[in-house]
Amino acid sequence: MKNRNVILGIDGIPFELMRSLSDKGVMPNFKELKNSYYFKEMKSSIPHISSVSWSSIITGTNPGEHGIFGFSELIPGTYSLSYPNFNALKSKAFWHQESEKRHIIINVPATYPAKILNGIHIAGFVALDLEKAVYPKTCIPSLKKLEYVIDIDSSLAHKQSKDILFDELMRVLEIRKKTYQFFWNKLNWNNFMVVITSSDRFGHFLWNTYANTDNKLHSRALQFFQKIDDFIGDIKDKLKENDNFIILSDHGMEETKQNMNLNTYLEQEGFLKLSDKHKNYNRIAKGTKAFVLDPGRVYLNKKGRYPNGSISNLEEKDIIEELKKIFYDLKYQNQRVIRTIHEKNDIYSGVNIDKAPDLVVLENSGFCPKGGIGKNVIFEQDNLSGMHNDSAFLFINKEINLELPKVQDVVGLLGGN
Ligand SMILES: [Zn+2]
Structure with missing residues (x-):
């Protein structure tokens, strides 16, 4: 049996949070994994934002190669802003580097619009139109049945009740899990990648509910991470013996002052x-x-x-x-x-x-x-509770020699399958 690769991304979750919540027993599945295998802090991209970091993770290159330096740039010769998307990425994502292999790619940020590949691709944020976010289009009816959404309804972040926002984060996380489960057995794939992005939204809007243990919603923050841990456990149970399992984030999060x-x-x-x-x-x-x-x-x-x-x-x-x-x-x-x-x-x-x-x-x-x-x-100040930092994390279920892992090292860890 040749090695397959399974990559679970958890957007915006810092190394220290994964370490402490698993040690405290909030994330028992991850605790077992991290205690048995490789788990280290990983430096995010510079700057430490999602589009830059994920572009490095999926291509194995730095921004000087892949050409994505931020969510915005100026149109050459002008001062007008443009917003580079997947078409602006100058290096190949790993699923385009190895087209003889089969790939299922779900919700990776900065991969919109979806392009032809040997497999299935559902792009993550910023993705304006589900029709253009999905390849092949024959998957769209199934996604509609799953009530698939690309992102949470962020307008709920400005409502008085933060409980409603927690409900929304849990709802979207559940949809993401059902979607990965639905596609798991759809193809005989070599690489399966799915990214949780509710975690980044949690960080920006609700970081204080985690960081401040006296916050009246602290238990809901812990529930949210239990649910992420359930997701990890669900994948773990599905793995075959020789599968590589990578769990990582693109950047960390901390309180905004x-x-x-x-x-x-x-x-x-x-x-x-x-x-x-x-x-x-x-x-x-x-x-x-x-x-x-x-x-x-x-x-x-x-x-x-x-x-x-x-x-x-x-x-x-x-x-x-x-x-x-x-x-x-x-x-x-x-x-x-x-x-x-x-x-x-x-x-x-x-x-x-x-x-x-x-x-x-x-x-x-x-x-x-x-x-x-x-x-x-x-x-x-604004009403956001959390901001990014450069402390991402990297887990892989094998022994590797990487003292200070960087986001562009991840592609090199994929098993030759
Ligand atoms: Zn991010």
Whole structure:
């Protein structure tokens, strides 16, 4: 019997949560697995957001190769935003690298629209239209019967009752489980991948119910993780003896203290000039040295690259040093809020590095970096409870030699089946 690969993704769940909830007995199935096999913290992508990280996980490459640096980018030669999807991915997902093998791929973020493959693909968020999210289309009637949804109804997050939101997270998690069960025996597959994304929504909207053990909904947070553990147990029971079983997340999560409007800071420091004409990033005016796209991607306003660009190659180095200085100086109540600033050549390599941000600013714990244009204040709060961090996790049911696993290492772990 040749090895098959089963990959369960749990979006946005940090290493420490998996470790502590399994040790405490909330996740007994995962406890048994992690105590018997390989379980380590895995560094997320830079920046640590879903579309970038999952693109690295499924291709085995860094953003300089696969070309996805964020949920948004600017259309070349303009200041207009676009939202790259699966068509913008420049490296092949593993299911396109090995087309002689059969694959079932369910709910992987940033894989919309679904493309032809040897198997079945149901794309995850951001996926606007179920019809375009599914290959082959003959699967759609079955999905409708399963009452399949791509994401939770996020409008419920703004309702007073958080119980309703928990109900929705549980409902969507159950649909995901029924869907994987439905497809499990549909094909004689080599690779089966399914991603739980309710977990990321839980993190953003309800992190406090987990982090604060006194929260009156804490028991519901634990129920939610028990249900994820049931999902893990359900897969575990279905595995054949030689199957590889990988469980992983794309990034971690932690409590949000403040959001940081970095473009407002750049404006205050004289690096960003905005006109009152136009909207959004099209407000960027002559005299701008740099601007930020979500979450902390800093772009120099280069001559020849942008309509109002003025920075020459000769000036680049000095401006990068000036930017580093002002970002490291940024403080909230006397506390520095920027932990590290990376230059693109230090973190990215590959044929798409020219699309990379010149700098990536990484935050200290709790300070969520934001792009966006025209905000009045640098620091502000919103009603989100959790924000991403770079502490993802990796589990595999065999002995491997990876001291500090990275997201782009995962494809290399797939068994040669
Ligand atoms: Zn994510």
